[in-house]
Amino acid sequence: MTADPAPPTRPVTLEDVAQVAGVSRATVSRVINGAQTVDAALRTAVEQAVAATGYVPNRAARSLVTRRADSIALVVSEREQRTVSEPFVGRMFTDPHFGRIVGGLLDVLRPAGIQLLLMLADDDASRSQLVSFLRQGHVDGVVLLSSHADDPLPELLTRTGLPTVLAGRPTRSAAPIAYVDVDQQAGARLAAEHLVGLGRRRIATLSGPLDMPAGQDRLNGFRTAMAALGDPDVVSVEGDFTQAGGAEAMKRLLAEHPGIDGVFIASDLMALGALPVLYREGRRVPEDVAVVGFDDSSAALACDPQLTTVRQPVEEMAAEMAGLLLRQLGEAGRSTPSAVFRPTLVLRHSA
Template sequence: MLPSESRIVGDPFFTRIVRGVSTVLRPLGVHLVLMMTGSDTGDQVVADLRQGRLDGVILVHTYQADPLPSLLLRSRQPVVLSARPAEPMPITYVDVNQTAGGALAAQHLVERGCRNVATITGSLDRPPGHDRLAGFRAAMAQLGQPDVVSVEGNFTRESGAAAMERLIAEYPDVDGVFIASDLMAEGALPVLRKHGRSVPDDIAVVGFDDSSAALSCDPPLTTVRQPVEDMAAEMARQLLRQIDRVDAPVRSVIFEPILVVRQSA
């Protein structure tokens, strides 16, 4: 299950999820059904599960007040989340170490000599946005820069551009920015060019994901890589484990990020 269609159009993250899940399911002859979440999605999915039209659910991206994870959990049907749940609950999920990823970005910017560092966050009502910011801020504090300016985006190109406009207007001395997704960075970099800021000479920029958007950026983006295809394949394996065994124990599988250095920082 994916977020509403407006969010997934043009976002390479979701294509990578589908590709990774398919590498596990296709050889087994298991069909992948894509569904968009909506206000009435939960009840329909539970009904489909109970009536055997679906065998299990991989739920991609949830937000703080999302009732869907709890609803699926109460239904006692196979379900796997693509990130840690927004609220603690006994549910299987696969994630990258988001806080460690934020820390990698902080360390790289400080090692480059950046002294006025800011961040454009993802949606803070979603665990990835919250955790990337937390890891970045904690590392910056340990590195001697506790006062990090942040502007919130929502993981889209448009929000990255708008956040960078605000950042440049309100904090013109910024010389390093951690942008919490490559897609937002792709929107933000043209704003810097418009304002006459050279990357990386005037401002160093680090993204997150290592998606195709990182290579589309000008200059190519230094970014924190999360192995999305491998993570998605693990989601599929965890779901099949639950389908095969009703009493399968709850698991959390965490992948480690790595920093991919290119020309933006």
């Protein structure tokens, strides 16, 4: 004999919560939608009733009331086929810097009940599609990872009116946009002072891409510091912030200047590619060539020997981006200040 199926369970409604809490439906709605004007005792009664009944808010209906999507877009903007050695998406997910940013953002957004959406833009068509999607109200704001001087996205996002925070110094002054960065030039100065303090006299640098603010600032900061320390003609070879790019840049540097005894490499990932090139050329680290990197990422620990490097506190910086964005959402129409973090030098075994 087969038992009759159990009747479907009726979803808990606002009215049910109101009856348990002993308040009006309107009061329950105000508490659930985050209104700050509800009496503390009533708020507590409603919260207890929600827990007792197992009420789950209807997110779609709530969005109609609050006009909030409870989601933030993490937009990664790049140039199409920037390098032939590694495509855009593959490079992004193998870069330790990206994972640290995501972790820092989630530390702030998750407790606030906000979802993080990853969106990519690497050509005109994808940028147009992205802006169209964002205009439709699918997200409440944007954290933009954009690194290139000619990237139109910061200005396009400013025109949408969406709260936006940029990771890194903006290059287009016409776009009034909040940003979070590390003092790149101060970090490069730490590297220069350390190498000179070790007694190295033939010091060079592998820079980042010079179409990126971080690449420009790290090179300018290093050159300025070296000039102040008595070396105004520092040799520089441009790289691209990738492991393969670091290897290629080191090959070019050694071919043109084999006598170097110190090198500042503008990212740990580049250093990870550059150190094996030094070894193949018979150069020991740090005995023959002292090496300082930049980032203090997992790549610094993967280097052999482990890398002395300039630390930028990426997780804290990402948390600040999320905080700036939440403050923009909470104070609509008010601008939020940008933030610049201080770098530190982490001493390991390469210099």
